[in-house]
Amino acid sequence: MRALVFSVAALALTPFAAKAQDAEAGARIFAQCRTCHQIGETAKNGVGPQLNGLFGRKAGSVAGYSYSNAYKALDKVWSVENFTVYIKDPRGVTPGTKMVYPGLKDETQIKNLIAFLSQYGADGKKK
Numbered sequence: 001m002r003a004l005v006f007s008v009a010a011l012a013l014t015p016f017a018a019k020a021q022d023a024e025a026g027a028r029i030f031a032q033c034r035t036c037h038q039i040g041e042t043a044k045n046g047v048g049p050q051l052n053g054l055f056g057r058k059a060g061s062v063a064g065y066s067y068s069n070a071y072k073a074l075d076k077v078w079s080v081e082n083f084t085v086y087i088k089d090p091r092g093v094t095p096g097t098k099m100v101y102p103g104l105k106d107e108t109q110i111k112n113l114i115a116f117l118s119q120y121g122a123d124g125k126k127k
Contacts (some may be wrong), residue, residue: 026116030110033101039117039122048099054078055114055123070096078113087113 026100030039036048043050049062055078060071071094076082087110089103104110119126 019117020038020111023115023119025109028114029104029115032104033113036099037102039120039124043124050119050124051117052124054117054120055080055083057122060073068096068098070094080118083114084110 008112015044033048033051037045038044038046039051043052045062045065049065049067057078059074059076059078061066074094090097090099090101092103104113121127
């Protein structure tokens with residue numbers, strides 16, 4: 001009986017867990033970023049660097065992109081945690097950055113954006 005109750009509870013919570021990080025919703029949020037950033041197999045640097053393989057990559061390290069001095073001086077590897085803080089206020093977190101985006105404040109949208117970005121490896125292919 002206990003196992004049945006636990007199973008029903010787990011199934012009931014599944015839709016909420018799935019919504020916690022929704023890559024498809026994240027793709028729609030990324031439309032805001034697409035003005036400056038690309039992602040995927042054909043991604044190139046633009047106004048901002050391409051974002052393939054973002055998590056686990058050293059900040060300011062995309063070949064061929066001209067970073068601000070603020071980014072050149074960073075000693076940071078992108079993680080979900082520091083990206084979450086950064087994307088809320090890029091200029092506040094990294095004064096001197098060229099990024100003019102005012103920030104994404106909504107926690108659900110941030111989680112969805114992270115789910116979307118996390119799909120892409122350094123080669124631009126979906127994992």
